[in-house]
Each structure stands twice: as structure tokens, then as C-alpha cells.
Amino acid sequence: MVNFNGTLHNASSNLLSLENRGYAYGDALFETIKVVHGKILFWEDHYFRLMASMRILRMEIPMNFTMEFIESEILKTVDANQLLKATARVRMNVHRVEGGKYTPSSNDIGYNILTERLASDFFDLNTDAYTVELFKDFYVAPGLLSTLKSNNRNINILGSIFAKENNFENCLLLNTDKTVVEALNGNLFLVKDRVIKTPPLSEGCLKGIMRKQIMELVEKLEGYVLEETSISPFELQKADELFITNCIVGIQPITKYRKKEFTAEVSKLLIEKLNTKIRLS
Structure with a gap:
């Protein structure tokens, strides 16, 4: 299951159009987050980096984009994929909404959240040849x-x-x-x-x-x-x-x-x- 603007969809759903600005112009940001048994690691740092990055790119931050709201959306997606009792890699993408060419028609944003199961709960030291x-x-x-x-x-x-x-x-x-x-x-x-x-x-x-x-x-x-x-x-x-x-x-x-x-x-x-x-x- 994927979270698209707050609504859960089957992962095979066609949700992004060819006009999506993240696809068309790279007009998007993302956060890669580790969630361990329902706990988002370093969540405050992730949240404030995302907010600062959105401001730098002149994206309009929605009033409801609080730390608590986004955390609940992430955990909702983790739960929908039956990963609350496991460890997950979460990617949250934030893109400017469709419209315009290089000059956007709007600075409003959309978002989506994807999850992937990870094998280890904590951080293991990999000493293999690297x-x-x-x-x-x-x-x-x-x-x-x-x-x-x-x-x-x-x-x-x-x-x-x-x-x-x-x-x-x-x-x-x-x-x-x-x-x-x-x-x-x-x-x-x-x-x-x-x-x-x-x-x-x-x-x-x-x-x-x-x-x-x-x-x-x-x-x-x-x-x-x-x-x-x-x-x-x-x-x-x-x-x-x-x-x-x-x-x-x-x-x-x-x-x-x-x-x-x-x-x-x-x-x-x-x-x-x-x-x-x-x-x-």
C-alpha cells in the first residue's frame, strides 16, 4: 500500500501523471527514514530538514503539515503494510503540484509515502569487503x-x-x-x-x-x-x-x-x- 496525499492505495495503482513536476522537472524533495517497530528514528531532525528544504525551494507548506500530522501519515502507511512490528525503510516524496513549465502555476504541494521491509532492527556493522x-x-x-x-x-x-x-x-x-x-x-x-x-x-x-x-x-x-x-x-x-x-x-x-x-x-x-x-x- 502507498499513501498518496493522505489516502491509501494499492501499490500497483497509477497515481502519478506524466505532468507530475517531480517527474517532469525534478521539482521534488524526499526523506529516507528508518522506522523500527513503529518508532521513527531521528524524526525531529527529518521533519525540520524537510520543512527547511521546502522553504528553500519556495514550496507552500500546508497548515496541517505539523510534525504530528506527518508522523501519523507515515505510521498509517507502515501499519497498512503490516510493518508496525518490523523494521521499515520509508521514503516520503514531496512534489510541487502540476502546472506550468519552469515557472510553476502554483507552489502548493502533494506528497506520497512508500515503505519497504528491512531485515535488521538496529544498525549492524558490515565488515565485508567494501x-x-x-x-x-x-x-x-x-x-x-x-x-x-x-x-x-x-x-x-x-x-x-x-x-x-x-x-x-x-x-x-x-x-x-x-x-x-x-x-x-x-x-x-x-x-x-x-x-x-x-x-x-x-x-x-x-x-x-x-x-x-x-x-x-x-x-x-x-x-x-x-x-x-x-x-x-x-x-x-x-x-x-x-x-x-x-x-x-x-x-x-x-x-x-x-x-x-x-x-x-x-x-x-x-x-x-x-x-x-x-x-x-
């Missing part, structure tokens, strides 16, 4: 729009095709200044000695929800220093550890970049603290 490479065919242009989770994901799609064709698990994206921004599906952290680095939003990386959680955990991590700073490609092979963060997997350690192999000690420590934080919240 090799990455730089994707250098196209570059991220730093700016406010690059921090949004919009439907304009061409560079992520092309990078994913490149990774698949060359037997990499993931790729790292560069910005137009040729510094490392993020992975195809999450934010990047680099560990060298006792310093943990992640690119600042000004470099063009996504304003990730899990990025925020990990940064908060690192700041409380005894003996480590957090730095929001540029990461050059040359630093990657000198690092002790590299890992990727997103809301579905939590932390994904990178095991190899070119000839350099990495440990996962900090990743293991942080994922334990992340799961503890979730249990206590």
Missing part, C-alpha cells in the same frame, strides 16, 4: 541546493553505474574545487590518528541526518577531535579509517581505496554508541 573509487566524470557544485535531498540525483545515478561497471561497492564524489565531498549514498568521515574529519556543508555535501548524529557522538568521544574541514583526495590513502553514514545502514566502513586497506575500530565504537542512543531515546 571498496571505493573516486568518481571524476562529473563534479558537485557547492551551494545551498547541493545540501538538499532533492530528486535531482543524476551524479549519484551515473556514479552508481560507474561503480557497478567497475566492481566497486561505492564511489566518492568530488566538488568543483576537487575536494572530496561525500559518497554516492551518504556522508563521508575520515579518521587519521585521533582526528575525525568530515566535509562541511559549504563543500557541497548533503545535510545528512545520520551525519548530524555521528558528529554529536564524536564530540563526546574521549580522546578524539572532530573537524569539519575539506578532505583532499591525497588524504584518503593516508587515513587510518574511512566510513560512510546514512539513516538506513548507520555506518558503513570502507575497507579499501586503491592500494590502501583500512581498519574499522572507530566505526565499531560509534555504531555501538549509536545503537545505545536509540535504545535510550
Whole structure:
């Protein structure tokens, strides 16, 4: 079952027209959310990121789009798919309503919510081989729009095709200044000695929800220093550890970049603290 503007429909229903602005112009945003046994993880952060993103894209936020209303719509959809006692990946799409060309006829919005069952309730550390490479065919242009989770994901799609064709698990994206921004599906952290680095939003990386959680955990991590700073490609092979963060997997350690192999000690420590934080919240 899918939720389309508050009404549940069979997943096979034809709900989107060819004039949908998310399809026609990429005029849409989305949030990817993990729901564990009816509990939406980091819901407040997701909600405020969505509201801020809608304002940036000049979308009209409906009066009823409160945190409580959207939470109830998400859980209604999870329940309709019999996932309240399981773990689900939820994607909420928000698009501007049909009408106009580049200039919209209206800034009103519509939304839809989809669910997918996940195997694990909490975040497990995957230590399988995970090799990455730089994707250098196209570059991220730093700016406010690059921090949004919009439907304009061409560079992520092309990078994913490149990774698949060359037997990499993931790729790292560069910005137009040729510094490392993020992975195809999450934010990047680099560990060298006792310093943990992640690119600042000004470099063009996504304003990730899990990025925020990990940064908060690192700041409380005894003996480590957090730095929001540029990461050059040359630093990657000198690092002790590299890992990727997103809301579905939590932390994904990178095991190899070119000839350099990495440990996962900090990743293991942080994922334990992340799961503890979730249990206590």
C-alpha cells in the first residue's frame, strides 16, 4: 500500500501523471527514514530538514503539515503494510503540484509515502569487503541546493553505474574545487590518528541526518577531535579509517581505496554508541 496525499492505495495503482513536476522537472524533495517497530528514528531532525528544504525551494507548506500530522501519515502507511512490528525503510516524496513549465502555476504541494521491509532492527556493522573509487566524470557544485535531498540525483545515478561497471561497492564524489565531498549514498568521515574529519556543508555535501548524529557522538568521544574541514583526495590513502553514514545502514566502513586497506575500530565504537542512543531515546 502507498499513501498518496493522505489516502491509501494499492501499490500497483497509477497515481502519478506524466505532468507530475517531480517527474517532469525534478521539482521534488524526499526523506529516507528508518522506522523500527513503529518508532521513527531521528524524526525531529527529518521533519525540520524537510520543512527547511521546502522553504528553500519556495514550496507552500500546508497548515496541517505539523510534525504530528506527518508522523501519523507515515505510521498509517507502515501499519497498512503490516510493518508496525518490523523494521521499515520509508521514503516520503514531496512534489510541487502540476502546472506550468519552469515557472510553476502554483507552489502548493502533494506528497506520497512508500515503505519497504528491512531485515535488521538496529544498525549492524558490515565488515565485508567494501571498496571505493573516486568518481571524476562529473563534479558537485557547492551551494545551498547541493545540501538538499532533492530528486535531482543524476551524479549519484551515473556514479552508481560507474561503480557497478567497475566492481566497486561505492564511489566518492568530488566538488568543483576537487575536494572530496561525500559518497554516492551518504556522508563521508575520515579518521587519521585521533582526528575525525568530515566535509562541511559549504563543500557541497548533503545535510545528512545520520551525519548530524555521528558528529554529536564524536564530540563526546574521549580522546578524539572532530573537524569539519575539506578532505583532499591525497588524504584518503593516508587515513587510518574511512566510513560512510546514512539513516538506513548507520555506518558503513570502507575497507579499501586503491592500494590502501583500512581498519574499522572507530566505526565499531560509534555504531555501538549509536545503537545505545536509540535504545535510550
